[in-house]
Amino acid sequence: MSTNTVGGPTVEQKRKVVTSIPGPKSLEMQKRRIEVVSAGVSSTLPVYVKRAGGGIVEDIDGNSFIDLASGIAVTSVGNSHPDVVKNVQEAVAQFTHTCFMIAPYESYVRVCELLAELTPGKHPKRSALFNSGAEALENAVKIARYFTKKDAIVVVEHGYHGRTNLTMAMTAKNMPYKKGFGPFAPEIYRVPTSYPFHDELSGKEAALHAISRMEKEIGADQLAAIVIEPIQGEGGFIVPAPGFLTELANWAKANNVLFIADEVQTGFARTGAMFASEHENVVPDLITMAKGMGGGLPVAAVTGRADVMDAIHPGGLGGTYGGNPIALAGALGAIQAIQNEKLIEKAKHIESIMIPRLKNMSSQNQLIGDVRGRGAMIAIEIVKPGTKDPDPDKTLKIVKACHAEGVLVLTAGTYGNVLRFLPPLVISDELLNEGLDVLEKAIISAS
Numbered sequence: 451m452s453t454n455t456v457g458g459p460t461v462e463q464k465r466k467v468v469t470s471i472p473g474p475k476s477l478e479m480q481k482r483r484i485e486v487v488s489a490g491v492s493s494t495l496p497v498y499v500k501r502a503g504g505g506i507v508e509d510i511d512g513n514s515f516i517d518l519a520s521g522i523a524v525t526s527v528g529n530s531h532p533d534v535v536k537n538v539q540e541a542v543a544q545f546t547h548t549c550f551m552i553a554p555y556e557s558y559v560r561v562c563e564l565l566a567e568l569t570p571g572k573h574p575k576r577s578a579l580f581n582s583g584a585e586a587l588e589n590a591v592k593i594a595r596y597f598t599k600k601d602a603i604v605v606v607e608h609g610y611h612g613r614t615n616l617t618m619a620m621t622a623k624n625m626p627y628k629k630g631f632g633p634f635a636p637e638i639y640r641v642p643t644s645y646p647f648h649d650e651l652s653g654k655e656a657a658l659h660a661i662s663r664m665e666k667e668i669g670a671d672q673l674a675a676i677v678i679e680p681i682q683g684e685g686g687f688i689v690p691a692p693g694f695l696t697e698l699a700n701w702a703k704a705n706n707v708l709f710i711a712d713e714v715q716t717g718f719a720r721t722g723a724m725f726a727s728e729h730e731n732v733v734p735d736l737i738t739m740a741k742g743m744g745g746g747l748p749v750a751a752v753t754g755r756a757d758v759m760d761a762i763h764p765g766g767l768g769g770t771y772g773g774n775p776i777a778l779a780g781a782l783g784a785i786q787a788i789q790n791e792k793l794i795e796k797a798k799h800i801e802s803i804m805i806p807r808l809k810n811m812s813s814q815n816q817l818i819g820d821v822r823g824r825g826a827m828i829a830i831e832i833v834k835p836g837t838k839d840p841d842p843d844k845t846l847k848i849v850k851a852c853h854a855e856g857v858l859v860l861t862a863g864t865y866g867n868v869l870r871f872l873p874p875l876v877i878s879d880e881l882l883n884e885g886l887d888v889l890e891k892a893i894i895s896a897s
């Protein structure tokens with residue numbers, strides 16, 4: 451039986467369901483949890499993890515799940531990838547923290563060198579490192595406002611940018627992200643996006659709608675930046691129609707508005723390119739990233755034009771933990787693994803397996819309204835047969851059936867009717883296909 455690569459935990463690469471889900475030990479843990487963990491923090495699949503690696507997550511009851519989630523697009527190189535483990539072990543034995551703002555260290559500089567090389571565009575770039583995606587977004591907005599001396603920020607329908615006060619304002623969906631948590635930060639404006647399955651517009655037509663709103667309702671002279679995910683993540687893996695991003699980026703350039711690509715979910719090989727902006731040949735002024743960057747460790751970044759990033763006064767950017775050396779050791783390991791193991795190619799390979807299989811399922815089952823995505827960021831939209839109306843109940847039924855059979859899948863979408871798949875890029879074809887077999891049965895039984 452195959453196991454994952456050497457180093458880290460050796461996890462048998464086999465789906466195994468030996469108890470009801472959740473199993474008895476997880477249910478015991480759940481009892482302890484509800485006494486001490488806020489009810490506001492929920493878990494999609496309340497099985498407690500013992501170890502994970504390759505394409506498998508193993509729980510404390512001995513169940514092994516095929517991982518089609520990667521901890522929401524984080525463990526793209528697989529859990530406890532040997533390069534990540536080795537780097538982190540070495541780093542933690544050297545020093546745990548000095549604070550880069552107090553006494554700096556090489557790994558911060560090295561990561562920024564790599565970000566300058568790996569992000570789109572050949573222009574001079576600078577980076578600043580943070581702890582989470584939302585923190586990167588907060589800082590990108592600070593930087594854009596400072597540089598342009600303008601206040602307004604544009605985001606799009608279905609956008610997701612985090613859960614801090616500013617990023618909640620930037621996030622579209624009310625439940626569960628915003629309800630009751632306001633008032634929200636001001637000067638955030640939402641314009642139409644490109645959602646080909648629903649709007650049936652070309653990229654250019656959709657962009658003209660957004661541009662008209664920006665010009666008429668905000669004014670380019672008030673607008674600091676457009677912040678957009680090149681493929682929308684939590685909003686439902688919405689791939690914009692070709693040309694949409696380019697039109698927006700060109701308009702931004704012509705109007706002294708910064709174009710900020712939020713690549714927190716799409717970055718680091720996930721979509722079959724190092725960054726999803728590359729699919730449209732868009733070179734953003736600033737890029738925010740996190741998730742897949744750290745190979746499971748919390749690290750985030752803003753990378754962008756040197757003139758924009760260097761405009762900030764010394765001390766204007768930072769934070770106690772931003773660019774923590776242990777997290778950066780993880781990032782260096784993850785980037786090395788992406789390059790050495792050709793994980794961009796692997797993401798394309800995953801797409802080449804998933805899209806035809808899902809399209810085939812869609813041709814046989816009217817519950818699947820749309821199949822979309824790039825690389826290993828793929829989704830299906832579940833609808834009421836013969837319509838484009840969302841069916842969140844059926845979506846949940848399918849998810850639950852997959853979980854009960856040992857396949858970890860997630861939902862997304864403003865209407866909760868998108869099933870999204872984010873397998874680790876190191877998953878075997880065998881496990882991926884087995885996961886899709888389970889999904890297919892779950893869809894048939896939900897119909």
Ligand SMILES: Cc1ncc(COP(=O)(O)O)c(C=O)c1O
Binds near residue numbers: 585713
């Ligand atoms: C596109 C995007 N931006 C920002 C965030 C927020 O990142 P974090 O949860 O690390 O704060 C996410 C998280 O899902 C995301 O997908």
